[in-house]
Amino acid sequence: MTAMDERPVDAGVLINELEGHLLIEATLGEGRAEAGRFSRQFGWLTDSQRVEVEERFAEVYVALAGVSWQRTVQRGAELRGEYEEAYRVLRRRVLSVWLFGMALISGAGVLIVSLARQ
Template sequence: MDERPVDAGALINELEGHLLIEATRGEGRAEAGRFTRQFGWLTDSQRVEIEERFAEAYVALAGVSWRRTVQRGAELRGEYEGAYRVLRRRLVAGWLVGMGLLSAVGVVVLSLVRP
């Protein structure tokens, strides 16, 4: 048995992935059935073959969509992290300028109060 600790997060992600794929396969099969019902002239073997191909294409298209979503999410994350860094720098710079001004005003006030 492997002595490495189990990464619960990775295990959950893998399980969710399997469940998502199975749910998509089920949706694909259901859509394939609805699609082939409109063709009453198909033989049973033709219907089965079309349903299988339709379901495979459905899952493949879902996979493409998921990869695009992941890619766009990564792009957006990079954009927002960049914007966050800029805003954080501005905030820190503003705070430092404000503290500098406050200190300068304090020095001036103290010099005026003490003759």
């Protein structure tokens, strides 16, 4: 909590932000490593050209990872919606079967009682 902001700090939000930053940094490191491997095959590049190629490669690598993450988030949301709908349908079916079973048991009980009174 800061002096200017009296709202309590949400630890979950902070952890998510930290994880995001760590993921981006790890991806940037992977991109730089891949860029180095990629540029080594071009022995004719000057040092400044190699640095530029590696920087661009790493930028594209991180951008592509970001697009992949966005697709993953989108697909996760779609799957969540599908599973929630399937759960609602299943819950309605179970409730319907349970209600039918209770009605059947109640009807059988009434029938037994009425037969016993005769």
